[in-house]
Amino acid sequence: DAGVTQSPTHLIKTRGQHVTLRCSPISGHKSVSWYQQVLGQGPQFIFQYYEKEERGRGNFPDRFSARQFPNYSSELNVNALLLGDSALYLCASSLGQASNEKLFFGSGTQLSVL
Amino acid sequence: AQSVTQLDSQVPVFEEAPVELRCNYSSSVSVYLFWYVQYPNQGLQLLLKYLSGSTLVESINGFEAEFNKSQTSFHLRKPSVHISDTAEYFCAVSSSGGGADGLTFGKGTHLIIQP
Secondary structure (H helix, E strand, C coil): CCCCEEECCEEEECCCCCEEEEEECCCCCCEEEEEEECCCCCCEEEEEEECCEEEEECCCCCCEEEEECCCCCEEEEECCCCHHHCEEEEEEEECCCCCCCCCEECCCEEEEEC | CEEEECCCCEEEEECCCCEEECCEEEECCCEEEEEEEECCCCCCEEEEEECCCCCEEECCCCCEEEEECCCCEEEEEECCCCHHHCEEEEEEEEECCCCCCCCEECCCEEEEEEC
């Protein structure tokens, strides 16, 4: 079975631009979460979606938004990019939305903002 | 709010020696505890987790962690490490109260195995 897939793997943008990152969960998983990992830090929670609805949101500005599609894939959108948005963006999927669920992570999208 | 502290950013250990990676957490609510591992050029993988019951949990590759509520710790140990254990190890917590706040991760500890 394919694991969690993310695209693109690398991306370079300039300040003020908009970016869309994509994630396909493991087949059968209905929950997708997004995390931001800045170099030298642990991942930080951005969003959780379950059954196409937002179930949780971390401490990120409104420039960050996401959605989940009927096939459970997901997009993370970031508007008005700042230099500080440069990071590895990780997508994780799980069967359900419970906080004790095992998360399966993708390899991430490395975003560089110049 | 929750926080996780991993005091050691790097831990160098000789092959076949024992190792302990330290993790302390802070939370105003009950939590679940996790260790995730990131091998070179791979995504994060769950190593082990504590949900309830026995405070000692084990992984299939010889790691174990013990939940200590009084010290708010969840240290990871292995009695004898191998070169293949070289990786970044992240401790994480989540609320057991049913909220969807995601995982709160520590900064990670880079385990370096020396031959």
